[in-house]
Amino acid sequence: MYPYFVPLLTALLLSGCSSFLMEGTSAGAGIAGAAIADSMTDNAALATGIGLGVQAAAKAGLQYAQRRTRAEEQDAIAQAAARLQVGEVGDWAVIHGLPIESDAQGKVAVSRLIGGIGLSCKEIVFSVVAMNAPPETPHAYYVTTICDDRGQWRWASAEPATARWGSLQ
Template sequence: MITPDSPSARRWPGLRDAAALAAALALCLSASGCSSLLGEGTAAGAGIAGASVAGALTDNAAVATGIGLGVQAGARAALQYSQRKIHAAAQDRIAMAAGPLAVDAVADWKTDHAVPLEPAEHGRVTVSREIGGKSLPCKEIVFSVDDDAKSSAFYIAAICRDGQTWKWASAEPATERWGSLQ
């Protein structure tokens, strides 16, 4: 890892800025209030860090621009991958809560994230009907995403049993996503 006092940073002074930015991003990841900063600032911060590193490594503007754009695209892809993993974990929590329920029964669900890229969420889930068959048991569910203002948003999805585990079975819609869980 490159630190401000490492030999690489002394050889290339521009790397100090990149190391400082990386440290700030790591600190931000540990604070739950930074999710909007990460969503909007990841690409910009990575572009700045990439340009700083590129400027320290080369005097060629085209190469420096390429390095900066590559770092920016990589950071954006990494953030999107992390968000997809968080959404899949939330879907698994909802499916886990709904799987053992009978039709019309209600259960609570919630998420807690090890890395707070998004706020923890919670709500209720109920099974509206059983679908599929004996060899493919599935359920249609209705769930809420509740906020602290005592209001809820409601959604419909499908879950299916995969061995002993219930898994999310709804395809991602082609239209606007429903909140932060899809």
Template sequence: MQKKMLCAGCLEPGLKPRLKVRRQPEARRGWGNATVLVALSLALASALSGCSSFYTEGATAGAGIAGAALAAKVTSNAAVATGIGLGAVAAARAGVQYSERVVHRNTQDGIAKIAGPLEVGAIAPWSVTHSMPIEDDEHGRVTVSRTISAGALDCKEIVFSVDHIATKNVPASSAFYVASICRDGENWKWASAEPATERWGALQ
């Protein structure tokens, strides 16, 4: 009887480390897989220049995976895990929308800078190279159609084109838009987004 108790006492310490050793690799493997998926999603999304919809979906998917991995690590409560996941997705979408607004604002200010010094009827080329490759670099022409006001409030109406060069399967084309610009000190700023929401979407 004493031998059995001694053996049980000897085995007991040996069993605990085995259980721990089996559980730790599984947790690490799950966390590692989630990390790899997040990295692949974000890398693929950022690599595709001009695919803003893919960028949006990639960032959202990456946030969802990261949120799920974090939730699994922090809690086993389904409600709390859902909250963490939704919060991560919402934060990712807010970040995507902010980055798109920055890109659009830079494009608008770039056109305004070229158009500001022009006289009515004069035409000048414009081009924008995005530092964040979530949209295609663009170029076109801009002209001042009329002077809206002068003096303390110096504003002009402009017409600008977005020109697409010809490719093997698609002929060259241009799209035209109307907007207003106003002088702000030494700089010219975009006064309004043109009515064409197909260009700026909800992020005017």
């Protein structure tokens, strides 16, 4: 393995701050792109294009991984809320497949039912806290809607893991 990939891999494997990951990925990709370009050509314009292409690909890969991580959390919350009736409170937790964000947990409650013929949705209130956070860490609270999609409860908001919006997220 080439030594210029070490910063990129380190940034991707570390769990933590999103801005650190984005900047670390960008910097690592810049270093890797420069090394690749240097080994392939002496043409400055071509080398710049290669470097920018590697950097863009690395950023796109990180953004994809971040969307997948958020989708894991949203799916865990939706599945926990699916079993609840109005006024009930349950627990949710997720252990991420990619360690780019902290594993999370919290409470979820159904505040009301929304729907009609062929449409079954729930408005939910949920809390989020990192699993490794000290007990005194305050929770963040949010409100969203989930809907039953042929037996699979899914996030109904257009943020950030709703696949239909693609690059508009």
